[in-house]
Amino acid sequence: xxxxxxxxxxxxxxxxxxxxxxxxxxxxxxxxxxxxxxxxxxxxxxxxxxxxxxxxxxxxxxxxxxxxxxxxxxxxxxxxxxxxxxxxxxxxxxxxxxxxxxxxxxxxxxxxxxxxxxxxxxxxxxxxxxxxxxxxxxxxxxxxxxxxxxxxxxxxxxxxxxxxxxxxxxxxxxxxxxxxxxxxxxxxxxxxxxxxxxxxxxxxxxxxxxxxxxxxxxxxxxxxxxxxxxxxxxxxxxxxxxxxxxxxxxxxxxxxxxxxxxxxxxxxxxxxxxxxxxxxxxxxxxxxxxxxxxxxxxxxxxxxxxxxxxxxxxxxxxxxxxxxxxxxxxxxxxxxxxxxxxxxxxxxxxxxxxxxxxxxxxxxxxxxxxxxxxxxxxxxxxxxxxxxxxxxxxxxxxxxxxxxxxxxxxxxxxxxxxxxxxxxxxxxxxxxxxxxxxxxxxxxxxxxxxxxxxxxxxxxxxxxxxxxxxxxxxxxxxxxxxxxxxxxxxxxxxxxxxxxxxxxxxxxxxxxxxxxxxxxxxxxxxxxxxxxxxxxxxxxxxxxxxxxxxxxxxxxxxxxxxxxxxxxxxxxxxxxxx
Numbered sequence: 105x106x107x108x109x110x111x112x113x114x115x116x117x118x119x120x121x122x123x124x125x126x127x128x129x130x131x132x133x134x135x136x137x138x139x140x141x142x143x144x145x146x147x148x149x150x151x152x153x154x155x156x157x158x159x160x161x162x163x164x165x166x167x168x169x170x171x172x173x174x175x176x177x178x179x180x181x182x183x184x185x186x187x188x189x190x191x192x193x194x195x196x197x198x199x200x201x202x203x204x205x206x207x208x209x210x211x212x213x214x215x216x217x218x219x220x221x222x223x224x225x226x227x228x229x230x231x232x233x234x235x236x237x238x239x240x241x242x243x244x245x246x247x248x249x250x251x252x253x254x255x256x257x258x259x260x261x262x263x264x265x266x267x268x269x270x271x272x273x274x275x276x277x278x279x280x281x282x283x284x285x286x287x288x289x290x291x292x293x294x295x296x297x298x299x300x301x302x303x304x305x306x307x308x309x310x311x312x313x314x315x316x317x318x319x320x321x322x323x324x325x326x327x328x329x330x331x332x333x334x335x336x337x338x339x340x341x342x343x344x345x346x347x348x349x350x351x352x353x354x355x356x357x358x359x360x361x362x363x364x365x366x367x368x369x370x371x372x373x374x375x376x377x378x379x380x381x382x383x384x385x386x387x388x389x390x391x392x393x394x395x396x397x398x399x400x401x402x403x404x405x406x407x408x409x410x411x412x413x414x415x416x417x418x419x420x421x422x423x424x425x426x427x428x429x430x431x432x433x434x435x436x437x438x439x440x441x442x443x444x445x446x447x448x449x450x451x452x453x454x455x456x457x458x459x460x461x462x463x464x465x466x467x468x469x470x471x472x473x474x475x476x477x478x479x480x481x482x483x484x485x486x487x488x489x490x491x492x493x494x495x496x497x498x499x500x501x502x503x504x505x506x507x508x509x510x511x512x513x514x515x516x517x518x519x520x521x522x523x524x525x526x527x528x529x530x531x532x533x534x535x536x537x538x539x540x541x542x543x544x545x546x547x548x549x550x551x552x553x554x555x556x557x558x559x560x561x562x563x564x565x566x567x568x569x570x571x572x573x574x575x576x577x578x579x580x581x582x583x584x585x586x587x588x589x590x591x592x593x594x595x596x597x598x599x600x601x602x603x604x605x606x607x608x609x610x611x612x613x614x615x616x617x618x619x620x621x622x623x624x625x626x627x628x629x630x631x632x633x634x635x636x637x638x639x640x641x642x643x644x645x646x647x648x649x650x651x652x653x654x655x656x657x658x659x660x661x662x663x664x665x666x667x668x669x670x671x672x673x674x675x676x677x678x679x680x681x682x
Contacts, residue, residue, distance in 0.1 A: 190286045192266035199298040201277035204433060205231060206298050206305065213265040213283045213294045214245040214323075215305075218383070218433040232338070234381055234433050236327040236416065239401060243326045243416070246383060246431065249292060249311065250321035250395075250420050256290055256313075265294070289313065303434025304444055310426055317425040319392075324385040324431070325376035326399060327416035337590070338577065339378040344396040344419040345451060346374035352450045357415050360398035367394045372447055374421045375432070380574045382436055382451055385421050386444070387429035393422040435574050438465075454572055460565035465573055472575075478588055479581025482570075482641055483648050489562060490652040497656060513541055570642045581640070588641035595636055597643040602632030604650035611657055 195210045198217075207217030219231035235246065244250075244261070251257040265283035275281075278300045284293045290313050297306040311320045329339030343356040348371045355365060371391045375384030385391075396419040403412045423429065432444050441448035454461040464485070471481040490497070570576060576588040584594055592598060605628035635643045 188286070189288065190264075190266040190284060192264050194264050195267060195273060197267065197270060197273050197275060197281060199275045199277050199279050199281065201298055202301045204277075204298070204303050206296075206433075208281055208296065209245070210265045210267060210283060212245070212248055212261050212263065213285070213292070214248045215431075216245050218246075220434070233330045234328060234383060235325070237330065238403070239326065239416075243399060243401065244323040244418065244420075246323060246325050246433075247294070247296075247307065248323040248420075249309070250323060251311070259287075260285065260290070260292055263292070265292075303432055303440065305431040305433070306428070307431055308428045319423060319425045321395065321420045321422045322385060322429070323418070323420040324374060325383045326418040327401075327414075328376045328378050328381065328383055338380045342376060342378050342417050344374070344394070344417050345377040345382075345384075346371040346391075346394050346421075347447050347450060348372065355396055355417070357398055357417055360396060360417060364395065364397045367396075368392065369394060371421070373445065374419060376417060376419065377436075377451055379572070380436055380577055381434065382432065382448075384432045384448065384451075385429055386432060386448075387421070387423060387427055388445075390423045390427035390429060391421050392424060395420045395422070437574050452572060454565075454568050457561060457565040457568055460561060461569045461572075464565055464569050465575070468569070468573075469575065477581065478576055478579040478641065479585065479644060482588075482644050486645050486648045487652055489566075490649065490656065493562075494656070497653065514538065566645055567638075567642055570639055570645065576639065576641050579641075581644070585640050585644075588644075589639050591637055592640040592643060597640055597647055598632055598635035598638075601635060601643055601647040601650065602628045604647060604654065605631060608650055608654050608657075611654060 192210065196216070197208045197210070199206045199208070201221070203221050205217070205219040205221060206215060207219075208214070209216045216235065217237070218234040220234065222231055239245075249260050251260060263285040265285045268282040268284065270279070270281060275298075277298045279298050281296045281298070282294070283296075284291070286292075290311070292312075293308075293310045295308040299305075309320070309322070311318050328342055341356070343354045344360075345352055345354045346367075346369065347353075348369050353367075354377065359365075369391070371394060372388045373384050373386040374391060374394050375382055377384075396417065399416045399418050401414045401416055403414050430444070432441075432448065434440060436452050438449055438452060441451060467488070468478070468481050468485050471484050472478055475481055475484065570588075579588045580586040581588055584596070585592060606625075609625065609628070631646075635646065
């Protein structure tokens with residue numbers, strides 16, 4: 105937000121510029137008034153008049169006979185600047201850091217590879233590629249320079265940049281790769297600093313045309329991640345994202361169906377976003393617009409399979425002349441994003457329940473710091489949540505026990521009116537009798553539902569935390585579960601979870617009519633099929649949430665057998681209370 109002080113500074117700067125221009129414009133007239141140019145005598149004018157024209161062939165012969173190196177340029181004539189065009193062979197330079205392995209192509213001066221080092225995030229023995237491979241040359245890569253002039257744009261895209269001060273094609277980070285392309289019309293310089301650790305590249309770029317720095321655009325990506333790879337789920341939900349005015353805007357594939365979308369904005373950063381990883385260009389003071397589109401790539405099938413049509417989101421950011429910026433290519437981990445730019449943490453989308461997700465994630469990582477296993481951390485956090493919800497669960501169980509004890513009396517009232525039609529006015533009397541029965545025995549008909557409704561936000565928050573947090577990516581639990589972010593490969597946890605739901609229903613006092621109870625018995629089947637495709641970490645949470653709930657129910661029945669007793673609120677009882 106622009107402050108009053110910033111506005112005053114801008115006004116003073118504008119006044120100073122206008123005053124300087126006025127001085128430069130008026131000074132020659134003042135100087136001419138006080139110091140007029142002396143008149144040239146007529147003789148000198150005659151002597152300096154040009155002679156007869158010399159034929160072209162004769163002029164060329166005379167020029168060849170002279171020593172041109174000894175001829176000095178005439179005063180007042182601007183000497184033509186001789187441009188030395190760059191000539192270089194195409195190279196691919198790999199810069200290897202502790203967290204990121206960057207591959208740079210001198211054709212176009214672009215980044216064609218950005219691999220996460222093995223073990224940098226979660227498990228994995230091979231590097232994880234963030235930039236799609238095998239794309240046609242017409243698909244622009246990160247750091248490609250876009251110019252408004254289509255001829256110059258095509259020339260730069262195909263230009264071979266000359267690399268300065270780096271002889272080999274394998275470099276160990278920290279390293280700086282400086283490249284330049286120059287011809288008679290344009291010069292482009294790029295300097296890329298790759299750190300020894302971390303996921304941020306510092307970039308300086310200058311585009312000169314006629315010795316004047318001009319604005320340009322930088323491509324921040326076409327797609328993200330290896331399409332069709334085994335870990336393709338890491339790059340689900342691709343979109344172009346940018347941050348402006350305290351909010352993040354996203355354009356998914358479906359939002360770009362109608363062609364190129366251009367937005368004039370002073371964004372802080374812009375990039376390609378996905379489930380767990382992001383490629384973002386960060387230039388808080390230099391971005392003036394975003395251009396984005398959807399590209400389609402026909403990828404050749406493997407082992408004779410049919411070609412596959414792969415949609416890719418693509419984007420570039422318009423920058424002011426002579427801008428410096430940063431490139432983030434890495435995981436969407438809160439502490440990593442926050443260290444680069446605090447606003448980048450908005451890339452992690454926890455949905456409507458973010459206010460609950462964040463403390464849950466803090467609790468999960470805190471427990472993990474002690475046990476060293478995210479599977480056991482989930483189980484312990486589930487136990488703590490159940491302890492925190494104990495008062496609510498206790499009221500839920502007490503209400504359901506009382507409702508169960510009242511079932512014979514409720515059925516008696518229902519049988520009394522069951523022959524009447526639904527629109528019979530006397531049906532209202534049945535509802536009045538039922539409510540009077542509840543009031544007489546101190547039972548709240550919603551007592552079994554309200555506690556459950558209060559728990560639902562926590563359940564959804566836990567789901568969002570496990571689904572969106574990269575912490576569980578590649579995190580092993582035990583035995584066959586070696587990645588808590590992926591579904592159980594043998595479906596053991598969802599099936600056992602469904603069985604615990606059935607057991608929990610058998611232990612719960614029967615309430616409602618038989619048709620309702622039959623519908624409730626369908627829930628374990630529905631939930632089991634749903635959890636076959638979710639992360640095993642989430643299935644473990646629901647499984648142990650049911651287990652702890654059953655343990656609590658059994659414990660309360662032993663400690664307080666009178667939990668479900670129904671006491672009639674008689675006048676004598678009220679009198680004794682007095």
